[in-house]
Amino acid sequence: MEWFWPEGFYTLLMIGVFAFAAFVWDMPIAVAMAMAAITGAIAAGEGVPLRHQVEGEFGYVDTILIIATAMVFMKVIQRTGLLESIAAWVIRKFRGYPVLLSLGIMFIIMVPGMITGSSTAAVLTTGALVAPVMMELGVPMLQTAAAISMGALFGMIAPPISIPAMIIGAGVDIPYVGFGMPLLICTVPLAVICSLWLIYPYVRKPRDEASLEAQLAKMSRVPMSLRLFLTVIVLVVLLGGERTLPLYWPSLGMPLSFLLASASGLLSGVRWNPIETVTEAIDEALPVMGILMGVGMFIQIMTLTGVRGFVVVSALALPSWTLYLGIAISMPLFGAVSSFGSASVLGVPFLMALLGQNEIVVASALSLVASLGDLMPPTALAGIFAAQVVGEKNYFKVLRHCMLPALLTVCWGIAVILMAKPIAKLIF
Amino acid sequence: MMTLIYRGIGLFVAAFVLRCMFREKSFWKQVTAAMVLIPLILRILLIK
Amino acid sequence: MRSSRGTALTAAALCVAVALICFVSARSFLAMRLPDPVAPAQGFERYNLSHWFPALKGSPGDSDVYIQDSGVPGGTVFIMGGTHPNEPSGYMAAVVYLERAKVTKGRLIVMPFANATAMGHNSPQEASPQYFSLDVDGGTRWFRYGSRATNPVYQWPAPDIYIHAQSGQKLDGGSKSNLNRAYPGVPDDSLTQQVAYGIIQLLNKEKVDLAFDLHEASPEYPVVNAIVAHNRAMELAAMVSMELEMAGIPMRLEPSPVNFRGLSHREWGDHSDALAILMETGNPSQGRLRGKTDAALAVTGKDKAYLKAAALGRLFIPYEGDQTLDLRTARHVTSMKMFMDMLGDVKEGGDVEVEGIPSFDDMMERGIGAFLSPVEDDRFDGK
Numbered sequence: 034m035e036w037f038w039p040e041g042f043y044t045l046l047m048i049g050v051f052a053f054a055a056f057v058w059d060m061p062i063a064v065a066m067a068m069a070a071i072t073g074a075i076a077a078g079e080g081v082p083l084r085h086q087v088e089g090e091f092g093y094v095d096t097i098l099i100i101a102t103a104m105v106f107m108k109v110i111q112r113t114g115l116l117e118s119i120a121a122w123v124i125r126k127f128r129g130y131p132v133l134l135s136l137g138i139m140f141i142i143m144v145p146g147m148i149t150g151s152s153t154a155a156v157l158t159t160g161a162l163v164a165p166v167m168m169e170l171g172v173p174m175l176q177t178a179a180a181i182s183m184g185a186l187f188g189m190i191a192p193p194i195s196i197p198a199m200i201i202g203a204g205v206d207i208p209y210v211g212f213g214m215p216l217l218i219c220t221v222p223l224a225v226i227c228s229l230w231l232i233y234p235y236v237r238k239p240r241d242e243a244s245l246e247a248q249l250a251k252m253s254r255v256p257m258s259l260r261l262f263l264t265v266i267v268l269v270v271l272l273g274g275e276r277t278l279p280l281y282w283p284s285l286g287m288p289l290s291f292l293l294a295s296a297s298g299l300l301s302g303v304r305w306n307p308i309e310t311v312t313e314a315i316d317e318a319l320p321v322m323g324i325l326m327g328v329g330m331f332i333q334i335m336t337l338t339g340v341r342g343f344v345v346v347s348a349l350a351l352p353s354w355t356l357y358l359g360i361a362i363s364m365p366l367f368g369a370v371s372s373f374g375s376a377s378v379l380g381v382p383f384l385m386a387l388l389g390q391n392e393i394v395v396a397s398a399l400s401l402v403a404s405l406g407d408l409m410p411p412t413a414l415a416g417i418f419a420a421q422v423v424g425e426k427n428y429f430k431v432l433r434h435c436m437l438p439a440l441l442t443v444c445w446g447i448a449v450i451l452m453a454k455p456i457a458k459l460i461f
Numbered sequence: 462m463m464t465l466i467y468r469g470i471g472l473f474v475a476a477f478v479l480r481c482m483f484r485e486k487s488f489w490k491q492v493t494a495a496m497v498l499i500p501l502i503l504r505i506l507l508i509k
Numbered sequence: 510m511r512s513s514r515g516t517a518l519t520a521a522a523l524c525v526a527v528a529l530i531c532f533v534s535a536r537s538f539l540a541m542r543l544p545d546p547v548a549p550a551q552g553f554e555r556y557n558l559s560h561w562f563p564a565l566k567g568s569p570g571d572s573d574v575y576i577q578d579s580g581v582p583g584g585t586v587f588i589m590g591g592t593h594p595n596e597p598s599g600y601m602a603a604v605v606y607l608e609r610a611k612v613t614k615g616r617l618i619v620m621p622f623a624n625a626t627a628m629g630h631n632s633p634q635e636a637s638p639q640y641f642s643l644d645v646d647g648g649t650r651w652f653r654y655g656s657r658a659t660n661p662v663y664q665w666p667a668p669d670i671y672i673h674a675q676s677g678q679k680l681d682g683g684s685k686s687n688l689n690r691a692y693p694g695v696p697d698d699s700l701t702q703q704v705a706y707g708i709i710q711l712l713n714k715e716k717v718d719l720a721f722d723l724h725e726a727s728p729e730y731p732v733v734n735a736i737v738a739h740n741r742a743m744e745l746a747a748m749v750s751m752e753l754e755m756a757g758i759p760m761r762l763e764p765s766p767v768n769f770r771g772l773s774h775r776e777w778g779d780h781s782d783a784l785a786i787l788m789e790t791g792n793p794s795q796g797r798l799r800g801k802t803d804a805a806l807a808v809t810g811k812d813k814a815y816l817k818a819a820a821l822g823r824l825f826i827p828y829e830g831d832q833t834l835d836l837r838t839a840r841h842v843t844s845m846k847m848f849m850d851m852l853g854d855v856k857e858g859g860d861v862e863v864e865g866i867p868s869f870d871d872m873m874e875r876g877i878g879a880f881l882s883p884v885e886d887d888r889f890d891g892k
């Protein structure tokens with residue numbers, strides 16, 4: 034009880050206020066988070082600490098720029114008709130090889146996550162590209178969104194760039210070197226299983242040829258041309274160049290790269306209204322940007338009032354074998370405030386609790402488990418955007434289909450931690 | 462130089478957030494937009 | 510409640526509210542950029558880092574450097590605090606030397622707040638206090654509690670990945686604003702890299718014999734209450750570590766890892782003739798396990814979450830409910846004194862003699878505030 038009071042009470046109070054505001058008063062998630070943060074601060078005798086509220090928001094100021102600009106990019110490739118044209122082309126070309134097609138789709142979803150380290154980037158770029166392909170091939174809407182979400186997570190964790198792994202590494206002073214193989218071991222088996230599980234069964238089924246052909250013709254009404262592809266080419270060159278030739282290539286950063294690629298869409302030969310397109314993009318990105326602001330306030334107040342320490346030490350207090358259970362449960366749950374937050378706040382202490390294994394392998398596995406935070410409402414950066422990409426309003430329906438793959442991911446993550454020593458012997 | 466460009470990007474995003482706020486029909490969603498504006502403004506001005 | 514209508518009028522009202530919030534919080538953020546006044550002991554002369562690297566002139570990273578020359582030939586010792594301004598015992602130990610030292614042989618260089626812009630802001634979501642205070646004879650002294658990183662407004666945006674220029678080593682992008690990953694620095698890169706470059710110039714041009722970089726670490730971090738020494742400094746550090754053990758102030762000795770680049774204890778030693786030493790004390794107010802976070806935590810180190818973590822065997826320092834700033838600062842101050850006393854034994858003609866430094870027991874008994882001078886502080890008129 035001495036341990037529980039008062040931080041445990043603040044924890045319950047903040048969660049309670051959030052749930053009440055969000056579900057009973059039907060407030061936007063962002064506002065509900067802010068209200069919970071303010072209530073927590075007042076209860077802890079801090080008044081309304083304006084400086085802390087605003088400072089907490091800054092934890093995500095770069096992230097909201099990435100989200101806003103990535104969303105602009107997605108809207109542009111939608112408006113120019115590129116999305117549907119590519120989808121039609123891929124279907125015509127690869128329909129005969131369902132296994133290859135399933136694996137290829139999964140890989141395509143993962144690529145932007147692998148090079149940017151951002152699941153949002155994956156969902157809003159190639160995720161948006163393959164969504165119409167998958168649905169046209171007969172994958173149901175919700176499975177499509179689930180596959181895109183999972184692919185985005187695996188892409189975020191897969192090498193060469195895994196920001197959660199870097200965050201965990203930085204917390205214990207291990208440089209981001211030698212993470213390639215461990216991260217591949219963490220992600221590739223899961224990606225293969227998920228593509229064969231969520232995509233392949235539907236792709237394999239024969240379809241009504243005539244109606245499909247009619248649909249394909251409609252989708253490819255904008256002829257494929259180099260100019261139409263310009264946006265994607267520019268993006269690949271900008272982001273790819275920065276990653277492959279870091280010493281010679283200017284570091285533009287994701288927001289600028291997305292905007293330049295979007296701007297090149299003006300040369301696509303298809304007419305679209307830039308002002309309206311950007312407004313629509315920002316309007317659709319605003320709820321998530323707002324949620325991140327609310328979460329930022331929430332974390333800062335958690336830290337201020339001692340709730341964060343209460344949560345972390347309570348998780349560490351679990352006895353040895355339940356420590357793994359603690360990792361499996363607390364990291365995805367805490368990921369509700371973003372997977373990067375989970376990697377930093379819980380990943381680092383867990384890694385320290387597991388010192389003596391191979392740290393690089395364990396950090397890789399922890400980052401895999403932390404990635405599931407991007408499925409966790411309210412933020413669910415991968416999941417919510419995946420739902421948006423397929424046109425599903427209710428994210429929870431998508432989440433249901435992510436449950437089993439997510440469970441598998443957790444189990445694999447824990448298994449890799451348990452086998453860290455033999456794995457390290459094998460690869461180093 | 463890069464900082465200047467990113468201040469420009471911040472301004473670009475903030476301007477559209479403001480536009481969305483004025484077109485929004487629900488008050489609480491306007492509040493969400495306002496929450497996003499605060500850090501953007503302080504960063505554009507290089508205060509925080 | 511969701512049904513509350515939004516109109517152009519409510520939007521305009523929100524704009525006013527946003528402006529007001531920005532104004533009020535901006536004042537609080539900007540006030541933190543004002544420097545902490547110090548009262549250097551007699552004999553210290555003030556310089557700026559730009560003295561050794563002119564490109565920094567007028568930049569916000571042009572940190573103060575103080576030199577006291579005894580006039581008697583001997584060695585040169587460099588004391589640097591404030592690499593990470595969320596680690597207060599580091600810069601408080603430097604301030605104690607700055608305000609107390611009377612150098613009788615050789616020279617002493619003190620750079621109390623190395624990463625000047627990091628002193629002037631806090632990291633988001635850490636909920637750090639902006640200031641803490643100490644009682645001194647005849648008044649109160651205020652010091653800022655800063656951030657681990659250079660203020661982002663001076664090197665925004667952070668890259669996605671930070672590539673250490675000399676080795677190609679990759680770290681998360683945020684590490685680009687970590688001074689202790691930036692050495693030996695780059696003259697025409699971001700502010701942090703320039704400051705690091707300037708410090709290397711200082712070490713070389715002033716022919717520093719022994720250099721300290723003072724830090725703190727989380728109590729749950731394995732390298733804490735520790736001396737990290739460059740291989741050339743190992744012999745001296747081993748002697749000091751033994752001496753400290755006997756004095757009942759144990760500090761673990763760790764060799765500087767060869768394969769982790771950009772850190773002071775590695776690059777100072779490789780890029781100058783100085784014997785490079787980094788020291789860490791245990792600071793609950795920066796740890797990830799800490800509970801309620803405020804100025805009191807920074808000064809007392811009292812924390813129930815750490816007490817529980819200690820009972821779980823998760824900590825690398827002995828923790829019995831507190832870890833005062835007095836204790837942490839005294840560890841640094843005393844360890845440095847021992848290093849200086851033995852410097853002449855390992856480096857011919859390197860003797861440096863400093864008087865006026867309070868002993869470990871004095872600092873524990875009377876608090877470090879007792880050894881600081883009162884100063885005029887415009888920031889806290891009447892507080």
Ligand SMILES: [Zn+2]
Nearest residue numbers: 593596724725
């Ligand atoms: Zn440090």
